[in-house]
Amino acid sequence: MREVNNKSSHILNTSSTLFGLCYVVFTSLKALKLDANTLIDEFTAVSMVLFMTSCIFSFLAIRKAKKSLLFENIADYVFLAGLFTLFVITISIIFNLLR
Numbered sequence: 684m685r686e687v688n689n690k691s692s693h694i695l696n697t698s699s700t701l702f703g704l705c706y707v708v709f710t711s712l713k714a715l716k717l718d719a720n721t722l723i724d725e726f727t728a729v730s731m732v733l734f735m736t737s738c739i740f741s742f743l744a745i746r747k748a749k750k751s752l753l754f755e756n757i758a759d760y761v762f763l764a765g766l767f768t769l770f771v772i773t774i775s776i777i778f779n780l781l782r
Contacts, residue, residue, distance in 0.1 A: 691751070694758045695741040701765065702734040708772070721779055726772045733765035 709727045711717075718724040740758035744751045 690759060691741045691744040691755050694755075694762050695738055695745070698734045698737040698741065698758075698762055698765070701769065702731055702738065705731045705734060705769070721775060723772055723775050723779070726768050726775065730765050730768040730772060733761055733768060737762040737765060 705727050709724060709731065712724045712727065737758045740754045740761060744754035744758060747754060
């Protein structure tokens with residue numbers, strides 16, 4: 684049988700760190716008024732929501748014994764979606780800098 688909660692603490696730690704990074708990027712875009720011309724701030728907001736959702740489900744996987752495997756899998760897939768949106772943000776920033 685697969686060991687339960689072996690990834691949840693790692694997902695929680697990394698998701699919260701990446702949420703903080705996205706928060707800094709989002710507030711920097713708003714403070715510098717660079718959010719009007721691109722979709723970077725929208726993708727950053729989506730990424731923040733995904734990473735916070737991943738944090739919540741990984742925390743629930745650590746706390747709940749009955750559904751911990753389900754919560755861990757949800758947290759894992761939501762975290763992967765957050766990484767994908769972060770990749771899109773990075774590509775968008777690179778292409779905006781090259782213009």
